Amino acid sequence: MSDGSVCLAEYVRRRGEQKLHAHVSTPIISSVTLSKREFGTLAPREALRGKEWTLPEEVAKRFCRLTSPLCYQHAPQPDWVTDAHIDARVGSVEDGVARVSYAGRISSVHVAGGGGKISQQKVTLTGQGLYDTEAKRLRSLLIVGPGTLLWTEAPDQPVPFDALAEWELQASEGSSNEN
Numbered sequence: 001m002s003d004g005s006v007c008l009a010e011y012v013r014r015r016g017e018q019k020l021h022a023h024v025s026t027p028i029i030s031s032v033t034l035s036k037r038e039f040g041t042l043a044p045r046e047a048l049r050g051k052e053w054t055l056p057e058e059v060a061k062r063f064c065r066l067t068s069p070l071c072y073q074h075a076p077q078p079d080w081v082t083d084a085h086i087d088a089r090v091g092s093v094e095d096g097v098a099r100v101s102y103a104g105r106i107s108s109v110h111v112a113g114g115g116g117k118i119s120q121q122k123v124t125l126t127g128q129g130l131y132d133t134e135a136k137r138l139r140s141l142l143i144v145g146p147g148t149l150l151w152t153e154a155p156d157q158p159v160p161f162d163a164l165a166e167w168e169l170q171a172s173e174g175s176s177n178e179n
Contacts, residue, residue: 004036047098060084066163080108102127123147
C-alpha cells in the first residue's frame with residue numbers, strides 16, 4: 001500500500017463434518033493488514049544462511065484470526081491471545097533469493113462480557129517466505145497450520161481446522177508500488 005503497509009489474505013476452514021455451533025460457518029476468508037514496520041519483522045535483517053530471529057509478540061498476535069473458524073463478528077482479536085510465538089530462519093540463499101522458514105503457535109481465549117469463557121483455540125504454524133537479497137524485501141509469504149477450537153459447552157468435542165495466510169508482491173511493470 002502507499003504507506004508501506006501490507007495486506008495478507010487469510011483463510012480458515014474446519015475439517016470434518018461434525019455439527020458445529022451456530023456461529024461456525026466456514027470457510028472464513030479475511031485479511032490482516034500489517035504496518036510497514038510490522039511486516040518488516042518477517043524479513044531477515046541479514047540474509048545469511050542459518051540466521052534466526054523471533055517475531056515480536058505484538059506482530060505474532062496480529063495473526064490471531066488464524067486461531068479459529070468462527071465467523072468474522074466472532075473472530076479472535078489480538079487481546080484474546082494468550083500465547084503467540086513465531087520463529088524465523090533463513091534456510092538457504094541462492095541466486096539472490098533467501099528462503100525463509102517460519103514456525104510457531106498462537107492460542108487465544110474468547111471470554112464473554114460476564115467473564116465466562118466461551119471458547120479457546122490454538123493453531124500451530126509453519127511457513128515459507130522468499131526474500132529478494134538485492135531489493136531487500138520479501139517477495140512472497142505463505143503460512144499454514146492445523147488448529148483446534150474447543151467450546152466450553154462441548155469440551156470433549158474439539159473442532160479441527162486448517163488455517164492459511166498468504167501474500168505475494170504485486171508490482172506493475174516499471175512500478176515500485178507493492179500490494
